[in-house]
Amino acid sequence: MIKKFFLLTLTLIMVFSLNVFSYAFPNDIQNQDYLKLLKDKMPFTSDMSVDQIRKNSDGSIEINMKSDGDIYKTLDVVLNDGQIKSADYYVDQMKYLFDKSGKSKIGKDDAEIIGKKLLENVFGEKFEYVSEVNDSTYIDDALERPIIYKFRYKNLVDDVPVYNLDAYVYIDSESGDILKLKGQSIDESSYNKDIKTIGSVDALKAFNSKLNPTLVYLKNNDDDFPKYRLYYALSIDYNLVGVDALNGDLVDFSGDKLYDDVATIKGCTNELKNSGNMVSYDEALKIAMNEMNNFRINDIKVLDSKTIERYFLTEKAAYTFNMNHTDKSLIVNANIAVDKESGIIMSENVDISDDDGLFDTYGNLDRIIDFAKKILRGKDCKLNLLKKPVVGNDDYTYMFYRVYNDAIVLDNYVRIKTDKNGKIINVSLNWDEADKPSTRDILNESIARNILIDEKPSLCYLYTSKYGLKPIYRLPTMDLIVDALTKQKISINEFEKGY
Numbered sequence: 001m002i003k004k005f006f007l008l009t010l011t012l013i014m015v016f017s018l019n020v021f022s023y024a025f026p027n028d029i030q031n032q033d034y035l036k037l038l039k040d041k042m043p044f045t046s047d048m049s050v051d052q053i054r055k056n057s058d059g060s061i062e063i064n065m066k067s068d069g070d071i072y073k074t075l076d077v078v079l080n081d082g083q084i085k086s087a088d089y090y091v092d093q094m095k096y097l098f099d100k101s102g103k104s105k106i107g108k109d110d111a112e113i114i115g116k117k118l119l120e121n122v123f124g125e126k127f128e129y130v131s132e133v134n135d136s137t138y139i140d141d142a143l144e145r146p147i148i149y150k151f152r153y154k155n156l157v158d159d160v161p162v163y164n165l166d167a168y169v170y171i172d173s174e175s176g177d178i179l180k181l182k183g184q185s186i187d188e189s190s191y192n193k194d195i196k197t198i199g200s201v202d203a204l205k206a207f208n209s210k211l212n213p214t215l216v217y218l219k220n221n222d223d224d225f226p227k228y229r230l231y232y233a234l235s236i237d238y239n240l241v242g243v244d245a246l247n248g249d250l251v252d253f254s255g256d257k258l259y260d261d262v263a264t265i266k267g268c269t270n271e272l273k274n275s276g277n278m279v280s281y282d283e284a285l286k287i288a289m290n291e292m293n294n295f296r297i298n299d300i301k302v303l304d305s306k307t308i309e310r311y312f313l314t315e316k317a318a319y320t321f322n323m324n325h326t327d328k329s330l331i332v333n334a335n336i337a338v339d340k341e342s343g344i345i346m347s348e349n350v351d352i353s354d355d356d357g358l359f360d361t362y363g364n365l366d367r368i369i370d371f372a373k374k375i376l377r378g379k380d381c382k383l384n385l386l387k388k389p390v391v392g393n394d395d396y397t398y399m400f401y402r403v404y405n406d407a408i409v410l411d412n413y414v415r416i417k418t419d420k421n422g423k424i425i426n427v428s429l430n431w432d433e434a435d436k437p438s439t440r441d442i443l444n445e446s447i448a449r450n451i452l453i454d455e456k457p458s459l460c461y462l463y464t465s466k467y468g469l470k471p472i473y474r475l476p477t478m479d480l481i482v483d484a485l486t487k488q489k490i491s492i493n494e495f496e497k498g499y
Contacts, residue, residue, distance in 0.1 A: 034061060034079055041084060041122045044178045045075050060085060084122055086184035093148075093179065104147050104173035111149040115169030118178065119153055123185040126156035127167060135170075147173040155186050158193060162186065163241065163460040163474055191461065191469035197245040203457040203473035206248035213448045215407040215484060217436055225315050228409070228436040230484040232448040236386065236401065236408060240478065245459060245471035262384040265369055265376075265400070281307070284319040284338040291345060292323070294377045295352055295427065296359050297332050300325040311337060313347055313434040330354040339433075345378075347432040357423040364422060365398075372400050372414050375429060384408065394420050402431070405439040442484040451482050451489065 031053055039046055048065040055061055060080040067073040072092040078085045106114075112129050119127040133150040149171045154161040167183030198206075213232035220229055234240050244251050251257060279287075285302070292300050303322045311318035317340040325332035331354070337347040352358060361371060369385065376383070382403045389396040395417050402412035417426035457473035464470055480489045 033082075034063060037079070037082065037084070038063070038075075038077065042075075042087070042089065042178075042181070045073070045089065048073055048075060083124060083185065085187075087122060087181055089178070089181040091177075091179040106149075106171070106173045106176055108149060111171045111173065112151060114171060114176070115149075115151045116153060118169055118181065119167050119183055122181070123155075123183060125185055126159070127153040127183075128156050128161060130154050130166070133168065148179060149173055150180075153183070155183075157186055157191060157461055157469060160471070161460045162463050162469065163472070165463050186463075186469065195246070195471065197459065197471050198248065198473075200457050200459070200473065202248070203243050203245065203459075204453065206243045207453050207457065207473075207475060208449065210243070210248070210250055211449060211453065213445055213452060213482070215439065215442075215445075216481075217404065217407050217409040217411070219411050219434065225312060226434060228434060230407060230437060230439060230442055231481045231490060232443070232445070232452070232484050233481045234452060234478065236410075241462060242460075242472035242474040242478065243457070245473050251462060251470065251472055263365075263369060263387055264382060264384055264403070265373055266382050279319075279338065279340055279343040281305075281319060283343065284340070285321065287338050287343055287345065288319075288321045288323070288336040291336060291348065291378065292332075292334060292350075294375050295332075295350060295429075297325060297352065299327075300332060300334065307340070308337075311339075311346065313337075313432055314339065316341060316346075318346055329356050330358075344433060345431075347434075348429060349431075350429040351426070352428075353426040355419075355425055357425060358427060359424075361424045362422045363416070363418050363424050368398055368416055368418070368424070371424065371427075372416065375414055375427065379431075383414065395425070396420070396422075404436055407439055409436070439484075443482070443487055447487070448482045448484065451487060452477050452480065 034053070035050070045065065045067075047069060048067040050063065051066050052064040053061065056078075058080075060078050063075075063077050063079070065073075065075040065077075074088075074090050076086075076088045078087075116127055116129060119125075130152045133152050135150050151169050151171070153167040153169065154163075155165050155167065156162075165184065165186075168180055169178065170180035171177070172179055211234060213234060214236055216231050216233045216236070217228040218231055219226045241251055243249070249257050285305070289300070292298075300323045303324050305319060305321045307317070307319055309317050311320075318337045319340060320335070320337045323332070323334040323336070330352075332350075332352045334350045335348065336345060336350075338344070339346045361367070363371065365387070372383070372385070383400040384403055385398060385400045389398045396419075398416045398418075400414040400416075402409040404412075412431050413429075415426075415428040415430075416424060418424050453475060455476050457475050460472060460474050461469040462472045477489065480491055482488070483490055
């Protein structure tokens with residue numbers, strides 16, 4: 001009973017406190033109303049002063065506040081029609097952590113409730129707790145420092161979570177102080193409450209029928225000499241989120257339909273062949289220079305070169321060349337390794353950029369494919385182009401992934417970037433000949449699909465780039481891939497850790 005009374009009292013103090021309020025604000029009466037609203041919703045910001053208040057073109061009001069006292073704080077908030085639409089509150093933890101006992105007076109479960117009620121009071125909507133957060137900004141695990149609860153929440157719309165929106169509340173377990181608050185509200189006009197969705201059974205059928213696991217190679221970077229392993233992945237670009245709950249279409253993070261159409265191209269071989277003797281330094285340099293000719297770079301400087309007896313990808317002797325070219329806006333960086341025994345290029349990383357346009361080339365899809373073929377001259381290979389480019393603010397990026405033994409090599413690719421007018425402004429090649437296992441005797445694709453889809457789909461909303469809510473079904477395993485040999489599920493986030 002005492003615990004419940006303490007929790008209730010603490011929550012009321014944090015959320016509804018009407019203590020002395022020291023906002024400095026302009027004399028405009030409406031601005032005073034805005035600031036009083038912030039005081040009522042977030043009393044822990046009462047020692048902050050207004051840095052700026054401005055009205056946006058959409059009619060919303062943006063308020064920026066800060067505190068320059070012993071503990072530095074910032075608050076950025078957007079209001080519309082008298083409601084808080086978004087808030088980002090931050091307390092600098094370096095000074096805050098001084099003189100703290102490190103003893104927790106608030107339990108984790110109670111802190112979860114405090115954070116949830118705070119978000120619901122600020123935004124006037126329902127939220128649900130999701131998980132704790134690993135945030136190195138708030139370092140609290142050193143000796144004699146307080147425990148800081150770092151929680152992640154999701155907006156609930158008619159008790160359905162919004163999958164790609166997160167809210168955060170960080171709470172000091174000793175004092176109950178709010179150290180971070182970040183979130184936004186959902187406009188009711190962005191969704192239709194009366195919309196009819198398909199059931200979870202139909203959604204599962206859609207997953208089974210439309211998700212075709214892709215066989216991919218991925219390097220294990222933990223070893224002294226990295227080796228490739230085989231995996232099944234749900235999508236080459238990992239943008240897959242779920243199945244549209246209205247019509248069963250696959251959708252990506254931006255709420256667009258996912259098109260995985262690919263165009264296949266092949267390189268042609270004209271590699272220099274040696275006579276069976278070890279390749280000399282001059283021969284290896286000529287091989288590297290010929291490779292740069294494929295990129296139409298004929299004048300490049302060798303910054304340094306080495307002879308490595310056990311090259312990290314192959315454990316064999318190799319020559320390595322670090323090359324550079326800079327001429328006005330044209331910048332070229334290249335690293336090429338040539339096998340000393342065979343003369344084969346074992347690894348290369350080339351990046352060429354020029355905002356004025358590379359080699360006066362303009363690209364529609366056909367010309368970009370032709371340009372990639374010229375880059376691949378000398379390589380007996382096959383590549384798959386994702387026809388749908390990644391769209392940036394003012395550019396388009398086309399990705400060509402290498403295909404080896406009918407599996408996609410995620411670490412081997414040609415990337416071509418154009419500006420909004422189709423002018424090619426950047427070309428990158430990442431390539432290696434590290435050992436890749438055979439695709440024989442691996443897990444059957446249908447078994448991999450069943451492993452990927454082994455739980456009931458959950459209904460959630462997707463907040464799209466057009467600021468609307470799209471109902472989708474998501475599988476808990478959507479962030480996982482499957483080891484094609486062991487059937488083990490592997491998180492996409494583990495790629496960089498070198499599984």
